[in-house]
Amino acid sequence: MMNFFSYPLTLVTFFPLLGVLVILFLKAEQKNLARWVALVTSLITFAISLAVLAQFNQRDPELQLVVKLPWIEVADWSIAFHLGVDGLSILLLLLTTFLTPLSILSTWTAVEERVKDFMLFFLLLEVGMVGVFLAQDLFLFYIFWEFTLVPMYFLIGVWGGPRRIYAAIKFFLYTMAGSILMLLAILWLGIQGGTFSTPELIANNTIPANIQFWLFLAFAAAFAIKVPMWPLHSWLPDAHVEAPTAGSVILAGVLLKMGTYGFLRFNLALFPQAAIQLAPWMAALAVIGILYGAAVSLAQQDVKKLVAYSSVSHLGFVILGLFALNPQGIQGGILQMINHGLSTGALFLIVGMIYERRHTRDMDAFGGLWKVMPIYGALTLIVTLSSMGLPGLNGFVGEFTILLGAWEAGQAGGSLGSYWFAGLSAIGVILAAVYMLFMFQKLFLGPADKAENRALKDLNWREIITLAPLVLFIFWIGLYPRPFFSLMAPSVQKLVDTIQMAAMAMH
Amino acid sequence: MSVTDLNATLPLLVLAGWAILLVLVDLFIPTKRKGLTALLAALGLALSMGFSISLFGQEYTAFNGMVAVDGFSVFLSVLFQGSGLLGIALAYDYLKRMGIERGEYYTLLLFSICGMLLMAMAVDLIVVFLALELLSIPLYVLAGFALPRLESEEAALKYFLLGAFSGGFVVYGVALVYGATGSTALAQITQAAASNTANLPLMLVGAALVLIGLGFKVALVPFHMWTPDVYQGAPSAVTAFMSVGAKAAGFAALLRVFMVAFPSLAVDLVPVLWALAALTMILGNVVAIVQTNIKRLLAYSSIAHAGYLFMSVVTLGQSGPMGNAVSSALFYLVAYALASFGAWSVVIALEKTSNTTDETEVEDTQRGLAIQNYAGLGRKQPLLAAAMAVFMLSFTGIPPTLGFVGKFYLFRAVLEAGFVGLALVGVLTSLVSAYYYLRIVVAMYMQEGKPLVFAEPWIKATAASAALATVLLSIFAAPLIRWASQAVLLWN
Numbered sequence: 001m002m003n004f005f006s007y008p009l010t011l012v013t014f015f016p017l018l019g020v021l022v023i024l025f026l027k028a029e030q031k032n033l034a035r036w037v038a039l040v041t042s043l044i045t046f047a048i049s050l051a052v053l054a055q056f057n058q059r060d061p062e063l064q065l066v067v068k069l070p071w072i073e074v075a076d077w078s079i080a081f082h083l084g085v086d087g088l089s090i091l092l093l094l095l096t097t098f099l100t101p102l103s104i105l106s107t108w109t110a111v112e113e114r115v116k117d118f119m120l121f122f123l124l125l126e127v128g129m130v131g132v133f134l135a136q137d138l139f140l141f142y143i144f145w146e147f148t149l150v151p152m153y154f155l156i157g158v159w160g161g162p163r164r165i166y167a168a169i170k171f172f173l174y175t176m177a178g179s180i181l182m183l184l185a186i187l188w189l190g191i192q193g194g195t196f197s198t199p200e201l202i203a204n205n206t207i208p209a210n211i212q213f214w215l216f217l218a219f220a221a222a223f224a225i226k227v228p229m230w231p232l233h234s235w236l237p238d239a240h241v242e243a244p245t246a247g248s249v250i251l252a253g254v255l256l257k258m259g260t261y262g263f264l265r266f267n268l269a270l271f272p273q274a275a276i277q278l279a280p281w282m283a284a285l286a287v288i289g290i291l292y293g294a295a296v297s298l299a300q301q302d303v304k305k306l307v308a309y310s311s312v313s314h315l316g317f318v319i320l321g322l323f324a325l326n327p328q329g330i331q332g333g334i335l336q337m338i339n340h341g342l343s344t345g346a347l348f349l350i351v352g353m354i355y356e357r358r359h360t361r362d363m364d365a366f367g368g369l370w371k372v373m374p375i376y377g378a379l380t381l382i383v384t385l386s387s388m389g390l391p392g393l394n395g396f397v398g399e400f401t402i403l404l405g406a407w408e409a410g411q412a413g414g415s416l417g418s419y420w421f422a423g424l425s426a427i428g429v430i431l432a433a434v435y436m437l438f439m440f441q442k443l444f445l446g447p448a449d450k451a452e453n454r455a456l457k458d459l460n461w462r463e464i465i466t467l468a469p470l471v472l473f474i475f476w477i478g479l480y481p482r483p484f485f486s487l488m489a490p491s492v493q494k495l496v497d498t499i500q501m502a503a504m505a506m507h
Numbered sequence: 508m509s510v511t512d513l514n515a516t517l518p519l520l521v522l523a524g525w526a527i528l529l530v531l532v533d534l535f536i537p538t539k540r541k542g543l544t545a546l547l548a549a550l551g552l553a554l555s556m557g558f559s560i561s562l563f564g565q566e567y568t569a570f571n572g573m574v575a576v577d578g579f580s581v582f583l584s585v586l587f588q589g590s591g592l593l594g595i596a597l598a599y600d601y602l603k604r605m606g607i608e609r610g611e612y613y614t615l616l617l618f619s620i621c622g623m624l625l626m627a628m629a630v631d632l633i634v635v636f637l638a639l640e641l642l643s644i645p646l647y648v649l650a651g652f653a654l655p656r657l658e659s660e661e662a663a664l665k666y667f668l669l670g671a672f673s674g675g676f677v678v679y680g681v682a683l684v685y686g687a688t689g690s691t692a693l694a695q696i697t698q699a700a701a702s703n704t705a706n707l708p709l710m711l712v713g714a715a716l717v718l719i720g721l722g723f724k725v726a727l728v729p730f731h732m733w734t735p736d737v738y739q740g741a742p743s744a745v746t747a748f749m750s751v752g753a754k755a756a757g758f759a760a761l762l763r764v765f766m767v768a769f770p771s772l773a774v775d776l777v778p779v780l781w782a783l784a785a786l787t788m789i790l791g792n793v794v795a796i797v798q799t800n801i802k803r804l805l806a807y808s809s810i811a812h813a814g815y816l817f818m819s820v821v822t823l824g825q826s827g828p829m830g831n832a833v834s835s836a837l838f839y840l841v842a843y844a845l846a847s848f849g850a851w852s853v854v855i856a857l858e859k860t861s862n863t864t865d866e867t868e869v870e871d872t873q874r875g876l877a878i879q880n881y882a883g884l885g886r887k888q889p890l891l892a893a894a895m896a897v898f899m900l901s902f903t904g905i906p907p908t909l910g911f912v913g914k915f916y917l918f919r920a921v922l923e924a925g926f927v928g929l930a931l932v933g934v935l936t937s938l939v940s941a942y943y944y945l946r947i948v949v950a951m952y953m954q955e956g957k958p959l960v961f962a963e964p965w966i967k968a969t970a971a972s973a974a975l976a977t978v979l980l981s982i983f984a985a986p987l988i989r990w991a992s993q994a995v996l997l998w999n
Contacts, residue, residue, distance in 0.1 A: 072985045075992035143906040150905060157953045165953050169945055176941055180934035187919045
């Protein structure tokens with residue numbers, strides 16, 4: 001048992017369970033203790049993930065710190081407990097362990113009901129999310145993947161807004177609809193390949209192109225719903241609007257990334273030929289998502305809904321980058337996953353802070369907040385600018401790299417084969433500026449003419465501490481993104497090589 | 508009777524003898540102390556289970572090829588004995604609360620399990636029929652155990668009439684198969700078919716009749732009509748046992764008879780089997796959505812699970828996948844049994860007595876049987892509610908529960924046999940099932956209410972242990988998978 005937890009990756013995955021165990025033995029009245037246990041647990045988990053980063057060799061494209069233990073090795077089953085981290089997942093691991101303590105901090109006064117259960121589910125959710133990014137065996141991956149549904153379902157359904165039950169069930173059924181198709185594809189791969197180990201399946205890839213096509217679609221069903229890609233996004237606004245703030249942060253910050261990560265780790269690597277064939281189609285859906293998400297965001301009155309739809313638009317960029325199938329596009333895609341986690345996570349925190357004070361999210365109810373809450377206004381401005389991609393902040397770096405990749409892929413012989421993808425998605429950047437600034441203007445500028453708003457208190461220390469780390473990274477990535485790119489570059493190059501080999505085989 | 512015969516049937520003989528003795532002993536146990544009868548019955552089951560386990564790893568036939576000892580029979584025997592133990596644990600407090608505590612309950616339960624044990628071993632159609640009757644007749648009586656309540660009487664009569672009717676189908680089918688092949692022994696039926704001495708059309712009709720008869724027992728659509736009424740009317744403790752034991756015994760017969768005796772009919776049978784499996788999954792899950800009574804909901808859920816299990820029979824005739832399919836069905840039965848007993852134990856914990864004999868006049872809500880009765884259970888009884896949530900997730904097939912591993916195993920076997928369409932129906936209906944299973948979770952955790960709960964120690968213990976096993980066995984699944992994969996059929 002001790003041996004099992006002596007691996008850094010098993011430790012970072014399962015450490016939150018220790019917090020769960022402790023919280024289980026608390027009384028329902030010990031709310032503060034439950035909060036502290038959860039916060040400390042998630043902070044230690046973050047520290048462990050930093051230790052993982054310290055041991056991570058960024059020049060090595062392969063999986064590192066690998067844990068591979070026999071798990072179900074009977075009859076003709078060959079399932080291993082197989083964890084590993086590489087350039088594709090290291091940043092997402094850090095994002096998860098980074099956002100979890102911040103989210104817990106944001107619930108300090110927002111969640112007063114059944115605090116113990118809330119923290120329990122939150123830590124369980126962290127186990128699932130970290131597991132998804134580290135699992136290298138499809139069976140294990142599916143377990144973590146599907147398991148994340150359960151705590152999130154409870155977080156939305158128990159602590160959510162007025163339509164929480166509807167939103168929770170919709171979230172669950174939508175996501176499950178995709179993942180069961182993936183389950184069939186996983187089973188097929190396991191039966192044909194005799195193993196569920198992703199690296200082995202990638203290495204001995206002999207799946208014929210026509211079957212790759214169907215398997216690609218089955219996996220894509222799960223991931224596209226999770227991302228969500230247009231037209232499978234309709235669960236997202238409901239889930240976001242009803243979820244409690246911390247739930248929204250994690251949902252936007254990490255859970256959606258599970259979808260884009262899935263495309264990256266499985267669809268591109270396992271079915272490269274299908275990925276090449278379908279790249280223009282996926283990119284087309286991505287571009288529609290970018291424009292559609294932006295257009296719908298423009299029309300929102302509810303700030304939280306606006307942020308939710310902006311996610312559809314931003315994640316369209318990520319998908320576009322991934323299916324450019326070249327190093328820039330994929331690197332930009334990965335970085336944009338992180339950026340979106342930081343910016344949109346911060347935006348949901350910001351929305352949550354004002355909602356906690358005013359119990360409304362209607363933009364018309366505000367105005368002139370800048371004068372009343374200057375710190376809040378300044379932080380919001382930074383995050384807003386980051387989200388719309390202002391140069392010097394993180395969003396710009398990600399989107400620019402993606403557009404470069406998409407442009408390059410648009411050349412004759414590139415994976416997309418047309419400049420239209422890059423061109424049209426650039427309109428999304430402009431639209432983002434419009435709806436983001438529009439929101440900022442409605443909330444913060446103009447006269448503070450509503451009596452309820454004049455007495456609002458500015459952010460307290462806890463809230464500033466919650467937002468400050470996010471803002472720090474927004475600047476860091478915006479001004480000096482190199483360390484982030486160099487973490488992922490070798491693994492991305494390896495992935496691109498795999499895809500190009502497949503492309504050669506096709507011709 | 509040789510020593511081999513004795514060894515092979517020892518678990519059955521011990522249990523039957525014990526049950527007969529218990530009938531007599533029970534006469535001297537005072538009415539107030541029927542707990543003693545329950546204890547003795549459990550003891551007998553444990554003893555019988557010990558003998559079954561001692562047969563582990565052996566393979567032979569006894570009684571001139573009438574019964575067989577193999578991995579399959581041992582696995583199922585232990586499952587039946589385990590179900591019996593859980594059935595007793597559930598019944599003890601429930602019977603007291605409902606005012607229907609009588610010692611016969613436990614002896615009848617033991618007799619029914621005798622029939623199930625025989626079914627697990629049967630390799631001759633005559634023995635299959637005998638076992639079927641032996642396990643069913645005590646269940647007919649148990650279904651009507653809540654005398655003089657009309658609902659229970661109605662359930663018993665319905666179950667008896669349809670059960671007897673389906674028994675008739677089985678006998679007639681057996682007769683036709685005998686006519687076609689000149690034997691009732693499964694091994695000789697296969698040989699006759701292989702050596703072209705059998706009248707295949709006649710054999711096909713016989714097999715179809717046997718299928719219908721056993722289809723009634725396991726509640727396949729369109730032979731499922733009795734299930735909701737009987738499950739609803741019978742005392743909940745009986746339903747719990749019936750939903751696991753009788754179904755598992757039916758599948759024991761289906762798997763053994765079809766996989767061993769009728770692979771030669773695969774070409775004609777498989778499309779029919781395919782359709783039955785798909786229909787059962789679809790109808791069971793879709794109709795469950797509109798149920799408001801928890802007992803009826805679980806009844807339709809049990810129909811749906813019969814459909815999943817029946818997918819294993821569709822692999823008929825493909826020698827490789829067939830073995831995996833049988834193992835996966837056995838594994839799935841364990842997952843289903845744990846979740847089922849667990850869910851019924853929670854139902855029992857919330858069920859109230861009503862003072863009338865005609866319960867059709869009493870609202871479900873007043874008896875604690877409506878789904879809205881579960882509102883607020885998460886706060887009132889966190890342990891019970893968490894257990895119920897685990898069972899619902901297991902039924903749906905969400906990890907980390909045994910139900911997920913079971914579905915994984917089952918769908919894998921189905922895909923291995925090449926039935927992608929059927930697997931697709933299976934996963935899509937699982938999605939439908941998520942909706943109604945989640946409704947119960949929604950009620951427990953997301954709606955306010957003050958449920959009245961009678962969680963007696965044994966009922967709580969059953970729920971807790973089933974939930975724990977459902978989660979832990981899914982994480983440490985290797986031993987159970989190994990055991991199931993070794994439980995191949997003799998003559999296979």
